[in-house]
Amino acid sequence: MDHKRKSEENAQAGRKVHVEASWPNKQPDEQLDRYLLESPQEDVTHSDVWRVLRIQSEFVSGFGSLAGLGPAVSVFGSARTEPESIYYKQAYHVGQRLAQAGAITITGGGPGTMEAANKGASEAGGTSVGLGIELPFETGLNSWVNRGINFRYFFVRKTMFVKYSQGFIVLPGGFGTLDELFEALTLVQTQKITGFPIVLVGTEYWGGLVGWLTDVVAKERTISPKDLDLFHLTDDPDEAVDIVLRNMVKDKEKKSASRS
Numbered sequence: 001m002d003h004k005r006k007s008e009e010n011a012q013a014g015r016k017v018h019v020e021a022s023w024p025n026k027q028p029d030e031q032l033d034r035y036l037l038e039s040p041q042e043d044v045t046h047s048d049v050w051r052v053l054r055i056q057s058e059f060v061s062g063f064g065s066l067a068g069l070g071p072a073v074s075v076f077g078s079a080r081t082e083p084e085s086i087y088y089k090q091a092y093h094v095g096q097r098l099a100q101a102g103a104i105t106i107t108g109g110g111p112g113t114m115e116a117a118n119k120g121a122s123e124a125g126g127t128s129v130g131l132g133i134e135l136p137f138e139t140g141l142n143s144w145v146n147r148g149i150n151f152r153y154f155f156v157r158k159t160m161f162v163k164y165s166q167g168f169i170v171l172p173g174g175f176g177t178l179d180e181l182f183e184a185l186t187l188v189q190t191q192k193i194t195g196f197p198i199v200l201v202g203t204e205y206w207g208g209l210v211g212w213l214t215d216v217v218a219k220e221r222t223i224s225p226k227d228l229d230l231f232h233l234t235d236d237p238d239e240a241v242d243i244v245l246r247n248m249v250k251d252k253e254k255k256s257a258s259r260s
């Protein structure tokens, strides 16, 4: 469904949605990021130069739209989670709790877990941000996003999740979720970002991965054993929210102390 039609539907249903495209004159068939990634190296022509400018403009408009957003938490998880799933209910609860605490929920703006978190946030009267991504198959922003931005490039969009949130809550998910999780872990591990909580929700789902990181990856020393402390693991969505909110308070205190 295109964004114009989605906006009209939302308007008819009385939902207030603010959607921005981070690129002008979207042409749905044009998968420019795919061309960028697939084009041969010798093909560095004028079109690559223009592509760099388009990437730059996507960063500029993303920063412009999100500047001054306020305290926010990014919530990740599978695009395929069904509303009957316990993970959907947990993501809804996370969005709701964040809104009640005055924090903004940011998701990828898609279906499944993203929709659940946006719905929880929006129904609790909070700001519910969706950073959508242009895909070869149309999915569009979910109906519970009340502040939406669309991106063409995954890597630009991933920068926005990190830059404009103060922590990640990660529910069960597939490749997309793992990508977002491991990017944040790498940034914290290499101290590109500091004091940034990452909470995994779902011990049964994540247990295998955490076991492998502990028994193989840390044991083989491809990560340091202390890197295992860079994330939290819980079954309790309230605990996940408490961890990120506590960290936000600590962060705020640190900033005001350094100003005085």
Ligand SMILES: C/C(=C\CNc1ncnc2c1ncn2[C@@H]1O[C@H](COP(=O)(O)O)[C@@H](O)[C@H]1O)CO
Pocket: 075, 076, 077, 078, 079, 080, 107, 108, 109, 110, 111, 114, 132, 133, 135, 139, 172, 173, 174, 175, 176, 177, 178, 180
């Ligand atoms: C595949 C399906 C829908 C795709 N729609 C998406 N919309 C927005 N964001 C998405 C979408 N798919 C993946 N993402 C990003 O990755 C994470 C989820 O990926 P996973 O592989 O499903 O775990 C999510 O946090 C998004 O940022 C099905 O209808």
